[in-house]
Amino acid sequence: MVNVIIYLKKQDSAKELVKFLLEEKLIASATIDENNISYKMENNTFSENVFSVITAQSKSLLFNDIVVAVEAKIGEDTPINSTPIIGSNLIFDNVIRDKTLSI
DSSP: OOOEEEEEESSOOOOHHHHHHHHHHHHHHEEEEEEEEEEETTEEEEEEEEEEEEEEEOOOOGGGHHHHHHHTTTTEEETTTEEEEEOOOOHHHHHHHHHOOOO
């Protein structure tokens, strides 16, 4: 199991993407954090970017399918990563197994 983290530009609809991924059974659940500010250096200039960050729970074997679906819906320039869920209780585990595609 993994947490899939998707960084959407402010103009993209995070809610619509979550709805789509849930309908496709690629994720079991998700949260959306609005106005997440990311800072970095670009060409020796301090820059600030505002994102909507989706954190979704899924099976690790569905990660590549999620990437393909997001890139098809939003575009290839959408940063996506995942972090493993090392431990969970039976209730959490069952939700992810029951709400996502069978593998």
